Amino acid sequence: MLQEPEGRQPMNLASLEARADDRALLRAVQGGDREAFARLVELHSARAYSVGMSMLRNEQDARDIVQQTFLNVWRSIADFRGEASLASWIGRIATNNALMRLRTRRRKPEEPLPELGPDRPEHPVVDWAPIADKLHENAELGLQIQRAVAELPEPYRLVVVMADYQEMSMREIADALEISVPNVKTRLHRARLALRQALLDYVHGRA
Amino acid sequence: MNCEEMSAHLIDLLQGELPPDLLAATRQHLQACPCCTALQMSFMGVRALVHRSMETPLTAAERAQLAETVLSAISLEDPGVGARPDPMTRPR
Numbered sequence: 001m002l003q004e005p006e007g008r009q010p011m012n013l014a015s016l017e018a019r020a021d022d023r024a025l026l027r028a029v030q031g032g033d034r035e036a037f038a039r040l041v042e043l044h045s046a047r048a049y050s051v052g053m054s055m056l057r058n059e060q061d062a063r064d065i066v067q068q069t070f071l072n073v074w075r076s077i078a079d080f081r082g083e084a085s086l087a088s089w090i091g092r093i094a095t096n097n098a099l100m101r102l103r104t105r106r107r108k109p110e111e112p113l114p115e116l117g118p119d120r121p122e123h124p125v126v127d128w129a130p131i132a133d134k135l136h137e138n139a140e141l142g143l144q145i146q147r148a149v150a151e152l153p154e155p156y157r158l159v160v161v162m163a164d165y166q167e168m169s170m171r172e173i174a175d176a177l178e179i180s181v182p183n184v185k186t187r188l189h190r191a192r193l194a195l196r197q198a199l200l201d202y203v204h205g206r207a
Numbered sequence: 208m209n210c211e212e213m214s215a216h217l218i219d220l221l222q223g224e225l226p227p228d229l230l231a232a233t234r235q236h237l238q239a240c241p242c243c244t245a246l247q248m249s250f251m252g253v254r255a256l257v258h259r260s261m262e263t264p265l266t267a268a269e270r271a272q273l274a275e276t277v278l279s280a281i282s283l284e285d286p287g288v289g290a291r292p293d294p295m296t297r298p299r
Contacts, residue, residue: 034278041274042267049273050263063273070277071284120214121246142260149257163222164257170224185218195253 022086029077040086041070047087048094054161055098057150065101069094091166099176102154114153116190117197134203141199148198156191163188208236213243221250 025043028036048069052062072093080089134141149160158177162168163184170188174181208216213236219225220233237244265273 037281038274038278041277042270045270045273046262046265049265050261053263054261063276066273067277067280071280074277074281120210121249141256145253145256145260149261160257161261164254165261167258170218170222185215188218189214192250192253195257196249199253199256 023082026077026080026082026086030080037074040073044087044090045070047091051091051094051161051166052098054146054149054165055095055158056101061101065094065097068097072097088167092168095162095166095168095176099158102158113155113187116153116156116194121193121196141202144199144202145195148195151198152191152194156187156194159184159187160191160195208232210236210240210243213237213240214246217243217247217250220247221254 025036025040029040045066048066049062052065053059056062056065069090073090080086084092149157152160159173162173162176163170168176170181170184173184177184213233216225216229216233219229225233237247
């Protein structure tokens, strides 16, 4: 059966409630309420930490990203108008901080894009069927995908985190990484093929 | 539209960024091509799985510790900003 692409997800009741909570918290923080800010950090630190961990793959670096991100949040929260959700805004700040850290870490010029395999799967029809039913019920698959993302070469890992976790647009990713939009699409396509293969290997017991 | 062209548009389709004038052609191709449909579904599955699996859960203690670290850093940087008003000096 043909399925519609997912694109941006429609808001459900929980996300609407979360937004209402965010607005109340935001007003308190913008009014200088330090306890409200501590609550905001507690609510959203996992997001910033996850961005840091997935992009930098180092626990201490991820903690530093959390600290830097919320310092940035504190400094600029007065200007935040709520066009995006707080979680999304904080995630973007964390992403930018992680990218800056990666740039300072990099001492040599960017290397050519590493190969990840063919741009088309060999058996797209038969291969995916066993995994499709397990996607929603098997928590172990979540761990497998985390590992598979962590093992991707950096240029691919970054676009996956930004596109699929942070839900950034192709243009936003291209601007953040200072590459072209077609380059972002190529990386994302290859990365998804590699992740798909990693899941298939796991399901078929070859991993 | 052939499979190679479809492959080039698959990312846009999944990200909700496909130009409207290409939507009908891609749908038509997908209805006729089980290979591209399977690839599309697998990419949707990977995308959904990445989205919900990337968040690293932190314990309440870890989150509280991070909040404390951040607040300490803010206090060092700007001790007056954000401090709760002193009830003794609050204007009546």
